[in-house]
Amino acid sequence: MLTVTSLTKRFGSQPVLLNVSLELGSGQVLAVLGRSGGGKTTLLKILAGLEAPDDGQLYLLGQDLRPLPPNERQVVYLYQEPLLFPHLSVFENVAFGLRIRRVPEPEVQAQVTAMLAELDLLDHARKAPHQLSGGQRQRVAFGRALIIRPRLLLLDEPFGNLDAQTRADMQQLFLHVSRQHQISSIFVTHDSREALTVGSRFAYLEAGQLTSFAARADFVQDPRTGITSELAFWRSVEAQR
Numbered sequence: 001m002l003t004v005t006s007l008t009k010r011f012g013s014q015p016v017l018l019n020v021s022l023e024l025g026s027g028q029v030l031a032v033l034g035r036s037g038g039g040k041t042t043l044l045k046i047l048a049g050l051e052a053p054d055d056g057q058l059y060l061l062g063q064d065l066r067p068l069p070p071n072e073r074q075v076v077y078l079y080q081e082p083l084l085f086p087h088l089s090v091f092e093n094v095a096f097g098l099r100i101r102r103v104p105e106p107e108v109q110a111q112v113t114a115m116l117a118e119l120d121l122l123d124h125a126r127k128a129p130h131q132l133s134g135g136q137r138q139r140v141a142f143g144r145a146l147i148i149r150p151r152l153l154l155l156d157e158p159f160g161n162l163d164a165q166t167r168a169d170m171q172q173l174f175l176h177v178s179r180q181h182q183i184s185s186i187f188v189t190h191d192s193r194e195a196l197t198v199g200s201r202f203a204y205l206e207a208g209q210l211t212s213f214a215a216r217a218d219f220v221q222d223p224r225t226g227i228t229s230e231l232a233f234w235r236s237v238e239a240q241r
């Protein structure tokens with residue numbers, strides 16, 4: 001459903017993405033792990049249409065994305081700090097995409113109420129964004145994205161600002177709604193545990209070079225992901241008890 005071929009991007013003389021290729025199937029979540037500065041955000045911005053690539057092809061459901069402006073791609077980009085309209089209620093933030101598409105009012109009411117119920121936000125429908133916690137705000141951002149049924153969801157460290165428990169809850173909620181709505185996503189994270197929790201496919205991006213793993217076991221075993229060394233650490237802790 002998404003095919004990226006030989007994508008290249010430089011900022012001035014600095015190469016940021018080098019010949020990046022990837023494939024994503026319908027309903028899959030590609031977890032992209034990588035250290036800071038590796039080019040993850042740049043990759044997502046190019047897919048969203050917020051940066052132009054120097055070279056390479058991008059096809060989503062057979063359609064060339066390169067000539068399309070961001071608002072015609074049906075791609076939603078979500079990052080750490082959810083961008084909500086501060087003057088609109090939770091309900092109206094989620095309803096926004098339907099209203100600009102002139103969906104009839106009874107349909108808006110029904111769809112938004114169902115989405116708020118799914119995200120456990122019904123009790124907060126009349127609040128403004130500043131009256132919510134970080135996790136709640138991120139759930140509103142999800143609702144706003146999902147209600148327009150995007151073809152591709154791009155998540156850039158979306159739970160990075162949340163405490164560990166809220167982050168774990170949000171990972172489960174993300175898995176639930178992305179399965180429920182059969183959404184295809186690319187989920188960028190610094191955290192290998194988060195990558196293993198949310199991903200159905202795995203890749204590692206470092207210094208502009210993307211490695212895709214055929215199997216989860218290959219991702220786990222690659223020393224760059226740090227998973228084997230972490231496991232060794234916890235085994236040594238266990239052995240000393």
Ligand SMILES: Nc1ncnc2c1ncn2[C@@H]1O[C@H](COP(=O)(O)OP(=O)(O)OP(=O)(O)O)[C@@H](O)[C@H]1O
Nearest residue numbers: 011012016034035036037038039040041042043190
């Ligand atoms: N608009 C820009 N102009 C110049 N250089 C940029 C620009 N955007 C990003 N870069 C550079 O490109 C490189 C990759 O940045 P990018 O934000 O894609 O990395 P990242 O993997 O998402 O990092 P992080 O995990 O810290 O967000 C960095 O060296 C950054 O300084």
